[in-house]
Amino acid sequence: MSEPVVPLLRVRDLAKTFTLHTQGGVTLPVLRRVSLRVDAGECVVLTGPSGSGKSTLLRAAYGNYRAQGGQILVRHRDRLVDMVSAGPREVLDVRRASVGHVSQFLRVIPRVPAEEVVAEPLVAQGIPRERALERARALLARLKISERLWRLSPVTFSGGEQQRVNVARGFIGTHTILLLDEPTASLDAASRGVVVQLIREARERGAALLGTFHDADVRAMVATRVVSLAEAEAA
């Protein structure tokens, strides 16, 4: 029964420095040789003071930020892909199939209804549109988005509603790795509870989750392991 534990996500000696050319070429070293691993079924919570690079690490793992050194190995279609060196088309394929990213901000596209925004990642994974929409509506209902809003573009939604749409969009797919950047930041207690459940369900299907949560209660409920960025940096 016991299968060998395989890391779905492995970060090795990751280094990231921002160079601000428009501000006199100031350099900001944010990550210095960070290493960590996340196995299937784990939810690893990153801790560290604001500005310590938690979001930067998550964005680098999603291929959104470019790192200067090290590796971010993710399991993708039965092989390992290094997100630090992968080309654009490969990164897009990894994002479609294997790595999801949930932030607290929804990028709203005018005229696209909420249910379509939520269903899109599943459609991109090849699920027929009608089935994806059914799943989307079920998730929106769980997150207490009123049914009369489902066909409307989230442009006019409140901040909290937009964030819940974003959470639904982030959890709808079958991604095996989920990067969570403060997904509960400004949610009410009931919605936070739903997110905690969604995280548990993702773990139960064998996903590996890595995230930041500033809310201590949520952290305690979701974390299978806590890693501080300072610890993750090589001495």
Next chain:
Amino acid sequence: MSERTLLAVRGLTKRYGERTGCLDVGFDLWPGEVLGVVGESGSGKTTILHCLSGRTVATAGSATFVQRDGKVVDLLRMPEAARRRLARADWAMVQQNPRDGLRMSVTAGANVGEPLMALGARHYGKIRGQALDWLGQVEIPLDRVDDLPATFSGGMQQRLQIARSLVTRPRMVFMDEPTGGLDVSVQARLLDLLRGLVADLGLAAIIVTHDLAVTRLLAHRLLVMRGGEIVESGLTDQVLDDPQHPYTQLLVSSVLPP
């Protein structure tokens, strides 16, 4: 990942006497992929489109294109007649000013039907049927089919041009500032329409624009041009969220958030 590139551009250079239009430009375009080209005016963005579409003759370089029949041709070196044939069947151009892409003296329906006739369609009822279908897709009221484009608003004209460009089901589309002259309220509708069409038809597209928000919405990858050269390229969100080159950083930081 194993599919073939549709277009491979290498060493594309255009000189106007002493002045450089574009210098040693290289990129690949895959089927279904949207490539955004950004940079200030005079950076060489439009020169690339003009060289690829045959409007200007490149000074050097190659642009290898895989035709529908699998034959490989160099767009920069092909005979004019063959290029025109290919242009009718395989690619389309959407101009910034819809008046440049439309025939203003014929009706909206005829504007959409003409490209089909140029490809050999003769059955009037079928051509009109397809024209109506396309007017619907670009959200032009069907009772305007027999009106002249001059009676349309700017946004409608641009949508009509898009219908005229896509009716022949091209595999590649060149767009030069497609939302350039439009009101912001009209832009959103056009962008959403383009986004849907590009995805549904699996079109490959090169979109030249100075509007970074447009690229965020439509483009998978970006090329950043300055002084005729590519200074940075990559995934759209990488380039916009974590720009590396000083010029890209300036470009991104110069945009006023709404």
